[in-house]
Amino acid sequence: MADSIPVTRIEVPMSRINAIRDAVCGVTHLGEGPDASRLAGASDAPALLAFLSDPAVHAPIYTLPRPLTEASVEAFITDHIAQRAEGEGLLFVREDGEGGIVGYTDIQVWPHWAAGELGGALHPSLHNQGRGTAGAGMSFSWMFRALHLDLICETASPENVPTHRLLDGLGFERKGEVTSTRTDGTTRASLVWEVTRADWFARHKD
Numbered sequence: 272m273a274d275s276i277p278v279t280r281i282e283v284p285m286s287r288i289n290a291i292r293d294a295v296c297g298v299t300h301l302g303e304g305p306d307a308s309r310l311a312g313a314s315d316a317p318a319l320l321a322f323l324s325d326p327a328v329h330a331p332i333y334t335l336p337r338p339l340t341e342a343s344v345e346a347f348i349t350d351h352i353a354q355r356a357e358g359e360g361l362l363f364v365r366e367d368g369e370g371g372i373v374g375y376t377d378i379q380v381w382p383h384w385a386a387g388e389l390g391g392a393l394h395p396s397l398h399n400q401g402r403g404t405a406g407a408g409m410s411f412s413w414m415f416r417a418l419h420l421d422l423i424c425e426t427a428s429p430e431n432v433p434t435h436r437l438l439d440g441l442g443f444e445r446k447g448e449v450t451s452t453r454t455d456g457t458t459r460a461s462l463v464w465e466v467t468r469a470d471w472f473a474r475h476k477d
Contacts, residue, residue: 277386277424278446278463287419291382292358294418301363301376301413308363308376310355315364315372316345322372327395331431334377334390337455351377358382365393376410378418385421387414404437408475411441415468422468426451426461438464442474 301308311319320341323329329339336343347362354360359382365374376391389410414420425443427434439445443464451461 276388276426276449276463277381277384277422277465278449279386279422279424279465280384281421282383283385283421287385288382291380291385291419295355295358295361295380295382298355298361298417301361302409306365308365308374311348311351311362311364311375313345313348313352316341316348318370318372319348319364319375320344322375322394323392325395328392331428331434332390332392333428333451333453333459333461335454337453337457354379363391378414380418380420385419386424387418387420387422388424388426389414404440407437408441411466411471412475415471420468423466423471425464427464429460429462435462442466442470444470 299310320339323335323339323344329335336347351360351362355362359380361376361378361380363376363378364372365376367373373394374392376389379388379390381387389407393406411423414423423443424446425434425438426449427438429448443466446463446465449461449463450458452458
């Protein structure tokens, strides 16, 4: 987690808070059609570990468990199942045609601020095909609509230039730097970006 996310904090009415929690609890898929990502379950731990074990996948992501083991990945999934029950988080996996995992999406939600954060990764074989940018854009639109959010915040390490370019290109506004804390208690500096619902849909027309 990051110690000061989101930077913009606007309290929302309890009716909105409850609507956001209900929306999170009711979600089963991210997207539509055969390529939609589904909720992760405990039985996905071996396949998700195999996907995450590639340093090209896990190295830039501070929210993943350390060390990566089948037990820690299963606990990571189980924690997200509990977050969904509370209306505060979601974990999705994307499969290939043979049942292997080729991507995951981790969504953190702050219902009391109507805000959320999107994380995740695609298999390196799917990089540099425009899928990352297109998928991120679709996911951000989905978060605003399906989860009734007003604000999306993102973080990235100062060295993660591809993510900087993606967020800048999608119209996120830079909000400074915070200290992010990994699951093992170690910390790193993180740059912060935010975009509001109004600004997102003014820029990204369907």
